[in-house]
Amino acid sequence: MGFGGLVIASTALIDMYCCCGMWSVGREVFDRVCDRDVICWNTMVAGYVKNGNFFSAKELFDEMPERNVSSWNTVVDMYGKCGEVGLARSLFDEMPARDVISWNAMVSGYVKDGECDAARGLFDEMPKRNVVSWNGSDVKPNEVTVVAVLPACGHLGALDLGQWIHSYIRRNRVKMDVYVNTALIDMYGKCGSVEDARRVFDNAEMKDTFLCSTMIEVLAMHGKADEAFGVFDYMRRAGIKPSDITFVGLLKACSHVGLVEIGVEYFEMMSKDFELVPKVEHYGCLVDLLGRAGHLEKAYETIKSMPMEPHPIVWGTLLSACRIHCNVKLAEEVALHLIELEPQNCGHYVLLSNIYSKAGRWNEAAKLRKIMKEKGVMKKPGCSSIExxxxxxxxxxxxxxxxxxxxxxxxxxxxxxxxxxxxxxxxxxxxxxxxxxxxxxxxxxxxxxxxxxxxxxxxxxxxxxxxxxxxxxxxxxxxxxxxxxxxxxxxxxxxxxxxxxxxxxxxxxxxxxxx
Structure with missing residues (x-):
């Protein structure tokens, strides 16, 4: 139809092929375009990123005759997502101009890589440095920024900073959508302020499955089982359909206070009332519930009857229960299986060694520590942080x-x-x-x-x-x-x-x- 020579049509074609996983065909179209503009180049770079071809994305980025802020953002975001946060920061620092998307990508990269202090520091710079974007406007944190940085506050237990961000949201009228409210609930919960988490939940104008499930998870980790059940009852009254994540929270709530019968009811309710197929996480919670309460054989039978291959975390949960209830015989069986599955995981050796020590079997504990040393398995040091x-x-x-x-x-x-x-x-x-x-x-x-x-x-x-x-x-x-x-x-x-x-x-x- 004669549109093949139009760069805008070719760019759309490149995007279509890349979205369908056919990046090599997209590259053929790209190579045929004579008068490529920066949008065409950006589309091909982004196409490589979408398909996980990061080397080609960076190679093409380096060849670009002209770049705009979107070009830089794509590659900074790419490095952040693939765990190369150092390279992402190098590019971020090189950028001739940045917009809010640049800062959000860098903050998200730090959070994903577990560098929460760096994420927090970068967020703190945004309003202080009077940053100006590529089009001359001030760069200020938006709802995407706060959703990216709040998990860092939660991970660190940095309540003061989390509260400061919450007040920043109010002062600057950042949109309090369901994502921001959910991030705030999660942050307050992980920082130990369950009252603030509940206040955000109660004041949220819109409540969806994810927000309610997050509130249940927070209440569960604070041992407030009755309140978690109350939120679930609210979901049912309001017609909010629970998800598999909802039931993970409910099962954890039961586990932390030893409500075995109620936990089993929730587990069975998943498939019976909501047509949800229990996943490995739900079986893990059920094993934890039974194991903590001392029903070690039932927990063991649950693992053996799982319809999927039990994850090492599920076996580790049973091993932890063996430590609580000093069942050395079962602990040995479980630990040996775990060491076979994950020979470099220090946790399995340490747990069994602790079980031996608690039982006064010092020789076995010493032998296990010797095996760790021979295999080069290092014990994770105890670490505590305070803000x-x-x-x-x-x-x-x-x-x-x-x-x-x-x-x-x-x-x-x-x-x-x-x-x-x-x-x-x-x-x-x-x-x-x-x-x-x-x-x-x-x-x-x-x-x-x-x-x-x-x-x-x-x-x-x-x-x-x-x-x-x-x-x-x-x-x-x-x-x-x-x-x-x-x-x-x-x-x-x-x-x-x-x-x-x-x-x-x-x-x-x-x-x-x-x-």
Whole structure:
């Protein structure tokens, strides 16, 4: 029909082929276009990115005779999505001009790569640097930016920054759509402020499946099962259809408080009432529910009856339950299977070693640690972080490098002395090495969450709760320690470990010692 010579028609054709996965045919069309403009070049680069051909995308980008901000954005976003965040940042810094999409792509890249501090810092620069875009307008964070950066706040437990972003949203009238509200609920939940999460949920004008499911997940990790069930009841009344994610949250809520029968009912309800086929995540939650409650054989049978291949995480869940209930025989069987599946995963070795140690079988524990050393498997160190005055501070077990180490250790020694006077006796069963009692107590004393708590007592207002994020499960001794600190120092502590939240207040914990 004579349109083949028109660059706009050829560009649309390139886009069509690339969207259909036929990037090589798209490239043939591109090569035939004589008077390519920057949009045509951008379309071909973006087409390569869509199809995962990142090398060709960067090669073509380097050949471009002319680039606009969209050209740069495409490649920055590409590097962010494929985990090359360093290359993304290099290109971002080279850009002659940026728009809000450039900043959003870079922030998203950092979050996806787990570099939450960098994401937070970049967001913080946007309104401060008076940044001007390629067309001369101010670059300000929009709803896409806040949805990208809020997960970083949640990951770090950076509540102060999350609250600042929330107030920024209000002040600048950023559109409070369902995505922004969901991101806020998730952030507040992961930062330990379930009340703020609930407030955002209640005030949201539009509620969909994803927003309600996020609220259920938040309530579950804080051990508020009844409230999670209430949100599910609201969904049913409002005609909001639950998804498989909804039931993951409900099953977790049951697991954290030991509601086995109700959890099984929810599991069966998925297929019976909503025609949802349980996935591996749901079976994992069911195994966790049964295992925590001590029904280890039922949990084992559940794994063996799964209609799909059990994921190592599901087996790991059963191994954790074996540790809680000191079932060494089953633990050995499960751990050996896991080590066969994932020989370089330190968690499997450590869990079995801890189970041996707890049972007083020191020789087996030592042999396992020797095998780890021979295989080059490194144990993941305990790490706790705390936010003070908009900065996040990290502590490792036995930390010797913190600039205020002396002050922190002196404070911790005073806390221990006071607590011992009130009856605190270190739970040396949590020190899983065959050493004398004094050495065990010394090891327990400098766990990362204790150091973070001492730092919090030193540097926060006496009325403010101390919020700590820990990468591993809190040990029995630290759990007792935090309960006593909350009682005898009059401070509430909120600790997020790898499983759930613990709210310590006046000598008790929200988990009711079931975790």
């Amino acid at each position: 003070v005055d908009n900065s996040v501070y990290e502590f490792f077990a036995g930390d010797c490098v913190h600039p205020r180490r002396k002050e922190i250790y002196e404070t911790l020694d005073k806390i221990i002395t006071r607590l011992k006077a009130e009856g605190y006796s270190p739970k040396t069963s949590s020190a899983l090495h065959d050493v004398d009692i004094d050495e065990k107590e010394q090891t327990l004393l400098y766990h990362s969450e204790k150091l973070a708590a001492a730092f919090g007592l030193l540097n926060t207002n006496h009325k403010a709760p101390i919020r700590i994020v820990k990468n591993l499960r809190i040990c029995d001794d630290c759990h007792v320690f935090m309960k006593m600190v909350s009682k005898y120092f009059g401070r509430s502590l909120i600790i997020r470990d790898c499983n759930r939240f613990h709210h310590f207040s006046d000598g008790s914990c929200s988990c009711c010692d079931y975790w």
